[in-house]
Every structure is written in C-alpha cells, then in structure tokens.
Amino acid sequence: MTTQTTAAAPPAATQGSRAPRRPRGSRLEQRRQRWGWLFVSPFLAVFALFLVFPLFYAFGMSLFTSTLATGTKFTGIDNYVKAFTDPLFMEGLLRVAAFAIVMIPAQLIVALAAALVLDSLTSWLSKLSRLLIFVPYAIPVVIGALMWSFLYSPKFGPSATLFTAVGLPTPDFLASDTVFGSLVNIVTWQWSGYYMVVIYAALRSIDPSIYEAARIDGANGWQTATRIKLPMISSSMVMVITFALIGTLQFFTEPVVLRNIAQGAIDAAYTPNMYAYSLAFSYSQFNYASAIAFSLGALVFAGSYLFLFLTRKQSGLK
Amino acid sequence: MAIFANDAAPKDALTTVTGVPDHDFRGPRGKRRSGGRRIGSHVFLIILAIYFIVPIWWLFVAATKDTAGLFGSPAFWFDGDFAFFANVAELFTHQGGIYWRWLGNSFLYAFAGGVGATILAILAGYGFAKYRFRGRNGVFGVILGSVMVPLTALVIPTFMLLSQYGIINTPWAVILPSLLSPFGVYLMRVYTQDAVPDEMLEAARIDGAGEIRTFFQVALPMLKPAIVTVLLLSVVGTWNNFFLPLAVLTDPQLLPVTVGLNRWTALSNAGAGGEQVWNLITSGAFISVIPLVLSFLFLQRYWQGGLAIGSIK
Numbered sequence: 001m002t003t004q005t006t007a008a009a010p011p012a013a014t015q016g017s018r019a020p021r022r023p024r025g026s027r028l029e030q031r032r033q034r035w036g037w038l039f040v041s042p043f044l045a046v047f048a049l050f051l052v053f054p055l056f057y058a059f060g061m062s063l064f065t066s067t068l069a070t071g072t073k074f075t076g077i078d079n080y081v082k083a084f085t086d087p088l089f090m091e092g093l094l095r096v097a098a099f100a101i102v103m104i105p106a107q108l109i110v111a112l113a114a115a116l117v118l119d120s121l122t123s124w125l126s127k128l129s130r131l132l133i134f135v136p137y138a139i140p141v142v143i144g145a146l147m148w149s150f151l152y153s154p155k156f157g158p159s160a161t162l163f164t165a166v167g168l169p170t171p172d173f174l175a176s177d178t179v180f181g182s183l184v185n186i187v188t189w190q191w192s193g194y195y196m197v198v199i200y201a202a203l204r205s206i207d208p209s210i211y212e213a214a215r216i217d218g219a220n221g222w223q224t225a226t227r228i229k230l231p232m233i234s235s236s237m238v239m240v241i242t243f244a245l246i247g248t249l250q251f252f253t254e255p256v257v258l259r260n261i262a263q264g265a266i267d268a269a270y271t272p273n274m275y276a277y278s279l280a281f282s283y284s285q286f287n288y289a290s291a292i293a294f295s296l297g298a299l300v301f302a303g304s305y306l307f308l309f310l311t312r313k314q315s316g317l318k
Numbered sequence: 319m320a321i322f323a324n325d326a327a328p329k330d331a332l333t334t335v336t337g338v339p340d341h342d343f344r345g346p347r348g349k350r351r352s353g354g355r356r357i358g359s360h361v362f363l364i365i366l367a368i369y370f371i372v373p374i375w376w377l378f379v380a381a382t383k384d385t386a387g388l389f390g391s392p393a394f395w396f397d398g399d400f401a402f403f404a405n406v407a408e409l410f411t412h413q414g415g416i417y418w419r420w421l422g423n424s425f426l427y428a429f430a431g432g433v434g435a436t437i438l439a440i441l442a443g444y445g446f447a448k449y450r451f452r453g454r455n456g457v458f459g460v461i462l463g464s465v466m467v468p469l470t471a472l473v474i475p476t477f478m479l480l481s482q483y484g485i486i487n488t489p490w491a492v493i494l495p496s497l498l499s500p501f502g503v504y505l506m507r508v509y510t511q512d513a514v515p516d517e518m519l520e521a522a523r524i525d526g527a528g529e530i531r532t533f534f535q536v537a538l539p540m541l542k543p544a545i546v547t548v549l550l551l552s553v554v555g556t557w558n559n560f561f562l563p564l565a566v567l568t569d570p571q572l573l574p575v576t577v578g579l580n581r582w583t584a585l586s587n588a589g590a591g592g593e594q595v596w597n598l599i600t601s602g603a604f605i606s607v608i609p610l611v612l613s614f615l616f617l618q619r620y621w622q623g624g625l626a627i628g629s630i631k
Contacts, residue, residue, distance in 0.1 A: 032449055035529045039445025043438040043503055044457070050476060050498045051464055058475035114366055117359045129363040131615070133370045138610040140558045142576035143603045146583060147373045150380070150600070151393075158376075158393035193370060197622060242466070250468040253560045260584045273470050273561070280474050281565065289474050297471030304466040 055297070062291035072287075079291035088269040089292060093299070096271050099184070100248045106188045107244055108237075111195035116225055118196075119203040130200070134193035141190060145257035148186045153261055174262035186254050191247070195240045202236035203229060238315035242304050249300045252277070272296045374607075381405065381604035385597045405601035412595060417602050419571060420578035424557060424606070426489060427574055431496030432553030439499055439548050443506020444537055448519060458507070464500045470561050477565045491566035492574070496556045502548040509544035510537070546620040550613070557610060575606045 062079050066072035083089050114133055118126050136144060151157050152173035163170045173182045206229065214224050230237075252273040259266040268282070269275035272292060280289035308315065372394070379396055380388060384404065387397035409417045445451075446458050476495050480486045485494075514537045522532040563577050573581070579602055586594045614621065 033451040036445050036449025036451030036454065039449065039533075040442045040457070043442035046438060046494075046497045047461065047464070047500070050495045051467065051472065051500075054472045054475035054479060055467070057479055058471075061475065061478065110366070114363070117362055121356065121359055121363075123360070125360055126363060129367040131618070132367040134614070135374060135611060136370055138554070138614045139374070139607045140560075140576050140610075142558075142560050142580055143377075143607055144373075146579060146599065146603055147377050149583075151373060151376060155389065161392065189370065189373065201622065246466060246468055250470040252470055256560070256564075257580055257583070260580070260587050276474055277561070277565070280477070286474070286478060290478075293471045293474045297468055300468045300471070301463075301466050305463075308466075 055294075058290045058294045058297075061287050062294050064287050066287055079288050080295065082288065083291050083295050088275055089272060089295075092269055092272040092275050093296075096249050096251050098180075099251055100245060102180075103184050103187050103248055104241060104244045106184055107192045107195055108241065110188060110192040111199055111240070112237075114192070114196045115199040115203055116229065118200055119229075120221070130196075134197055136190050136192075137194040139190070141253045142257055144190045145186055145254045148182070148189070149258050149261050152182055152258075174258070174265055176265040179258065179262055179265040183254055183258065186258075187248075191244070195244070198236055198240055199233060202233040206232050234311075234314035238308070238311045241311075242307060245307060246300055246304055249303065250296070377600065377604050377607070380600040383597065383600070385594065388596050388600065401597065402601060405597050406605075409598055409602060409605075412598055416570060417575070417578065417598070420573050420575040421606060423489070423572060424574040424576070425609075427492045427496065427559075427563070428553045428557040430489075430493045431556035432549060434493070434497045435499040435502055435552040435556075436545060436549045438497060439502030439506045439552075440538075440541065440545060442503045443508075443510050443544075444514075444533060444541075446503070446507045447510035448514065448516070448537070461500045461503055465504060469498075473561050473565050476562070480566060486566055487569050487572065489572065492556075492559070492563050495562060496552075496559065499548070499552050499555070502552055505548055505551075506541070506544055510541060513540050513544070543620050546617060550617065550621055553613075554610065575602070579603055579606070 063074060063076055064072050065075040065078060114129075118130050139147075152159070154160060154170065154172070157173075159173065160170045172178060210228060210232075211224060214228055219227065250273050251271045255266050255270045255274060259268075259270070268278040273296065276289045276292040276296065279285045279292060376394060379394060382400050382402040382405075383391065383397045384399070384401040387399070387401065391397040409415065446454060472495070477486065480491050480494075485491050518536055519532055522536045523529075527535065557574075558576070559574075560576050560580075563574050567573055567577070570578070570581075579599055582595055582599050582602075586596055586599065
C-alpha cells in the first residue's frame with residue numbers, strides 16, 4: 001500500500017539538509033517543514049493520547065499486581081505467565097482462532113461470489129441486489145445481533161413455525177454446540193456486503209480489454225474469473241482478509257448481545273475481549289485485565305503483520 | 319452529511335483515483351453471455367438479496383406489533399392491529415422517554431466523533447501527502463502499523479486513563495477516543511496524493527495564496543469523495559461502537575441507543591412481566607437504523623467508489 005506513495009516522493013526532499021543549500025531555498029524548505037508538521041499535529045496529538053499512551057499505560061499496569069492484603073506490588077511478567085497458563089484465556093484464544101478459520105472464508109466466499117456475479121451483469125435487478133446485500137453494514141452490530149437473537153429465539157422466532165410446517169424438529173440455535181454457527185451467521189450477514197462493495201470496485205477497475213483478449217484466446221467465464229479477475233484483485237482481497245482477521249480476533253459485541261438469551265452456551269470468558277471486560281468490570285482486576293488486553297493486542301498485531309508479510313507478493317506491499 | 323448530497327458527483331476525480339469505472343458505460347457486457355447463465359446469475363442474486371434483507375423485513379414487521387402480537391402472530395407478516403404509533407408513543411413515556419435521549423446521544427457521539435475524526439484525517443492526510451518534512455515516512459509508517467492494533471484492546475487502559483482525569487461517565491469519554499482513525503488518515507493520504515496535483519498547489523502559491531488558503535480553496539474541493547467516505551466510515555464506526563460506551567458510561571441518561579437497547583433486552587430476558595418491553599425494543603431498534611440506512615442510500619455514488627480507496631493499486 002505504501003510503496004507507491006513513498007516512492008513518489010522525490011529523493012531530493014530527504015537529502016535537502018545535506019545538499020549544499022542556498023539561503024532562500026533553505027528558508028522555504030524550513031517553512032514547508034513547519035506547515036507539514038502543523039497539518040499532521042492535531043491527529044498526532046490524538047494518536048499519542050488515545051493510542052500510544054494507553055498502550056504503554058496498559059503495559060505498565062500489567063506489570064503490577066494489586067491485592068487487598070499487600071497493596072500494589074511490582075510483579076514483572078507474572079501476569080503474562082498467569083495469562084498464558086490461564087485455561088479461560090487460552091480457550092478464548094482458541095475459540096476466536098476457530099471463528100477466524102470458519103468466519104473469514106464464509107464472508108469472503110459470499111462477498112466474492114456476489115461481486116463476481118454483479119460484475120458480469122448490468123441489469124436493474126443486479127443494482128438493486130447490490131444495495132440490498134450492502135444494507136446490513138449500515139445497521140449497528142448490536143441491532144443486527146439483537147435482530148438475529150429474536151429470530152433464533154424459540155419464543156418469538158419463526159423457526160418453530162417454519163420447521164414444523166415441513167415436519168422437522170425445531171433446532172435449538174442457542175445450544176452450546178450450535179451457538180458457534182449462529183454467531184458465524186450473524187457476522188457473515190453483517191459484513192459480507194461491505195467486503196463485496198470493496199471487491200466489486202476492484203473488479204470494475206480492471207481494464208475490460210483484457211477480457212476481450214482472454215475471450216479470443218478461448219477462455220470461458222470460469223477461467224476468466226479464476227485466472228484473470230482473481231489475481232488482478234488480490235491486493236483488495238488481502239486488505240479485506242486483514243480487516244476480517246483483525247475484527248474476528250477482537251470478537252466481542254455479537255457474543256455479548258447473544259449472551260442475553262444464551263447464558264448457558266456463552267460464558268463470560270467466551271472470547272478474550274469478553275474475558276478482559278469481565279475481569280476489569282465484574283472483578284476489578286485491572287492489572288490482570290490489562291495483561292490480557294495487551295496480550296490480545298500484541299497477538300492480533302503479530303497475526304495481521306504475519307499475514308501481510310506472507311501475502312506481500314499478492315498485495316504488492318513490501 | 320446532507321450538505322454533500324446535493325453536489326454534483328465529482329465523477330472524474332473518483333475515476334482517476336480509484337480507477338472506478340470509466341468503462342461503466344461501455345454497454346452491456348452480457349451480450350456474449352447465453353440467456354441461461356444470466357438467469358442463473360439472477361436467481362443466485364435474488365437468493366442472496368433475500369438472505370440479507372429478510373431480517374430487516376422482520377424488524378420492520380415486528381416494529382408494528384405490540385408484545386402480544388410479537389409472541390402470537392406469524393413472524394414475517396403483520397398482525398391484525400397496527401401498533402407502531404402506539405409503540406412510538408410508549409417510547410415517549412417509558413422511563414420518561416429515555417429512548418429518545420439515547421438516540422440523541424448516539425447522534426451527538428457519532429456526529430462529534432465522526433466529524434472530528436474526519437477533520438483530523440483530512441488535515442493529516444494532506445500534510446503527509448503534500449509536505450516533505452523530516453520524519454514524515456517514519457511517523458506515517460507507525461500510523462499505518464497502528465491500523466493493525468485492535469481498538470478494543472485499548473478500551474480498558476483508556477477507561478483507566480479517563481477515570482484518572484475524571485472524565486469517565488461524560489460524553490467526552492466516548493467522543494475523544496472516537497477521534498482516533500488511523501485508517502482514515504491512510505485513506506486521505508493515498509487519495510490526496512493522486513487527486514491533488516503538486517503543480518496546482520505551486521500555482522496557487524506563486525499567485526500569492528498562503529498555505530491555509532491553498533489548502534481550503536485548491537485542495538479541499540478536490541477531496542470531496544474521499545471526505546464523504548471517511549466521514550461515513552467514522553460516523554458508522556462511532557455509531558456502531560459498543561465496547562467503549564459500555565465500559566466508560568454508567569449513567570443511563572448518557573448511553574447511546576445501542577447500549578441502551580441491549581440493556582432493555584437483558585432486563586426483559588431476566589425480568590418479570592413489568593420489565594418486559596419487547597415491543598419497545600423492536601420498534602426502538604427499527605427507528606434507530608433508519609438514519610444510517612437512508613444516508614447510505616442517498617450517498618451511494620460516493621461510497622460505492624470511495625470504499626475501495628486504498629485497496630486498488
């Protein structure tokens with residue numbers, strides 16, 4: 001993503017200080033430098049205050065332990081040792097990893113299939129479908145999860161009527177072995193449309209004369225899609241997957257909302273974020289909660305960095 | 319947001335930067351397709367569209383029912399009596415009309431946080447794209463890396479920081495952290511780089527315009543599609559936010575509508591008859607989704623290309 005933009009800056013700019021300077025040029029240069037900093041400084045202030053500082057603060061907090069008996073004491077990496085041997089945290093981590101493995105491909109397949117089909121059509125129906133598929137993105141995640149929890153509910157939900165009508169037993173969407181799939185469905189419903197729009201825009205940016213060339217060479221629709229379109233939108237795919245990965249690993253809102261009606265299936269430590277929240281706000285263990293939040297943040301950062309590193313060829317990132 | 323809706327579509331700017339379609343008007347590509355495949359594609363799309371729209375249809379229908387109707391009538395069709403206005407009236411009286419307070423809070427947080435984040439992103443994007451100051455690439459690299467820091471990991475430390483400064487449980491506790499949008503800065507930089515030619519800025523400076531005037535009169539008008547996109551993304555982000563307000567707000571009067579409705583649901587599930595307000599939850603949820611859905615419908619031409627900024631090389 002940056003290669004292009006950073007490469008665009010003429011090398012002269014960075015060497016400005018070393019180059020033999022004329023008085024006037026240097027004054028202009030200095031003035032420009034000041035304006036550059038002025039434009040970026042409001043954001044940098046917020047960045048420092050609400051991202052850099054909280055990160056350091058969390059790390060600092062995580063190195064202490066406070067108990068009623070002994071007060072606050074420096075305990076070094078003890079909280080991290082505790083976190084990575086804490087079965088609740090480890091189960092949560094494994095669970096969001098499982099969600100990532102199932103949920104990201106589910107969203108991607110829906111988004112990609114929809115985008116490819118939309119790209120091949122120009123009818124009003126396809127334009128309307130594009131909008132309808134996108135609409136869930138405009139609905140707050142809490143409301144989306146609330147809606148689905150109504151639909152899953154045996155009390156209100158249409159499932160009892162629908163399944164009885166075709167003579168099948170009504171499934172329980174909120175049992176401990178089915179709630180995983182129910183959550184995957186909510187997330188897929190909520191986010192696929194957004195990813196579809198990104199992929200669709202990337203498809204529209206491909207020069208159509210390539211398709212003509214492929215057609216003359218005898219490629220059919222499937223071959224055009226898999227051998228030309230897919231490779232050409234790989235940078236968009238990498239971006240979409242990265243976002244989905246970051247979002248999935250910090251899974252919080254949907255399980256919290258669904259927990260209202262599925263207490264038995266979703267416990268308070270269902271995901272690492274939920275665990276950190278309940279440690280901090282139900283048990284006031286802020287030091288340990290900081291260690292969990294910081295560990296999760298570091299793992300998500302490392303995971304997405306690793307993914308971008310492994311796909312650097314496809315994404316054009318270096 | 320509405321101010322942008324009336325402007326003519328800056329189609330060219332969008333096209334040059336995002337590469338979104340010059341060839342949109344190249345006529346039906348389907349000409350070479352057989353009729354059967356196109357029918358298949360349409361059937362596939364209709365099935366998808368139904369999956370995505372059915373829950374919203376359900377919400378619309380449910381908003382018109384009273385509690386008895388919610389339990390007793392078919393889920394996807396209207397009940398005999400139309401209770402939507404009765405529900406709205408009850409939203410005004412239940413707990414002193416706190417629902418409307420929540421909705422107002424959501425607007426305030428989303429607007430203040432979204433507009434603020436967008437302004438910061440425009441300024442920073444312009445600064446990074448058009449000024450070559452020392453340390454630029456290093457600082458920008460850090461910001462880009464921070465896109466991968468999960469913002470929820472910051473909620474608990476932010477809570478502890480804000481409580482030390484005594485602004486926990488105030489609107490600022492939600493608005494200030496919402497100003498942070500590293501991804502918005504990234505989008506604005508990429509877009510500004512391509513959409514605003516250096517020559518035009520130089521020409522304005524030679525004509526004697528100062529840096530501020532050059533920014534407002536030359537650069538800003540060319541950035542409109544990206545501004546609308548970043549604004550939509552950050553407003554949606556703040557409007558959607560659940561973890562942060564859940565952590566930093568305890569006063570019921572300050573909650574945004576998302577946290578408020580979730581609280582009603584938890585109470586209704588746990589509580590006895592008097593606390594069950596299912597009809598208010600469904601009608602309240604329905605009313606709360608209308609503003610954003612409408613914004614997206616009216617601002618289509620901006621976000622459809624704009625959301626892809628940064629992902630197309």
